[in-house]
């Protein structure tokens with residue numbers, strides 16, 4: 552079952568394709584049996600999920616995200632996620648994929664009630680291009696959804712484009728497994744700078760995945776260099792920061808080829824994933 556753990560859905564900047572390589576580095580930095588791992592700006596939690604798949608007890612993981620992901624993971628990790636409410640949202644999705652976009656637009660236009668944690672993964676799974684949907688007061692913002700698209704005789708793409716990825720059945724399956732295995736992790740729904748007021752033991756390993764410098768479309772941000780400086784004032788724990796470019800001479804370019812493990816090679820193409828060690 553643990554091998555089937557997967558992020559709930561695709562997410563802009565999500566690290567599922569490189570999580571194995573990142574986790575290799577985190578584990579190598581402190582393989583001790585009591586090391587605590589921090590996954591700051593966790594989003595869909597690709598890195599925390601990979602840690603659990605490698606056998607790290609969830610109680611040794613601390614996640615943090617200021618967005619609705621933080622609300623979702625807090626509920627999942629504390630066991631307060633209401634699966635009945637989640638099932639209700641899923642059961643109300645129209646069976647006809649052509650009607651899904653209109654349904655999601657209606658849902659996203661309603662004031663956010665008390666079930667942000669349960670509704671958010673449904674919205675995010677339907678988000679156009681995996682872009683971040685976020686909470687602004689009592690309303691959803693940036694809620695753009697995909698149309699169902701089917702190939703015509705002349706289209707190059709031959710398979711239909713689904714308005715929800717994964718499907719509602721698969722989303723339910725993933726969230727059910729996550730609720731079992733991620734329970735016990737700590738999750739903080741707050742600004743990353745605030746964690747610096749808490750003690751971060753020196754035998755921890757800290758990973759930060761901020762919105763990349765030239766990336767748009769996220770609601771939240773922070774000054775990564777200021778974070779690194781202040782972090783060093785309060786903790787000696789190894790710090791790893793993801794970015795689309797090297798930030799120091801100790802940076803490692805991750806391999807996007809999909810191979811598990813091995814860090815090597817120059818990826819042809821524009822997008823690069825670097826992990827910077829401090």
Ligand SMILES: C[S@@+](CC[C@H](N)C(=O)[O-])C[C@H]1O[C@@H](n2cnc3c(N)ncnc32)[C@H](O)[C@@H]1O
Pocket residue numbers: 562563564565566567591592593594595596597598615616617618620741742743744760761762763769771772773
């Ligand atoms: C690149 S994404 C992280 C992706 C994540 N590693 C994954 O695998 O899905 C960046 C995340 O940083 C979060 N974020 C941005 N500014 C933040 C802040 N000031 N404090 C906490 N989280 C923040 C965003 O909500 C977003 O989820």
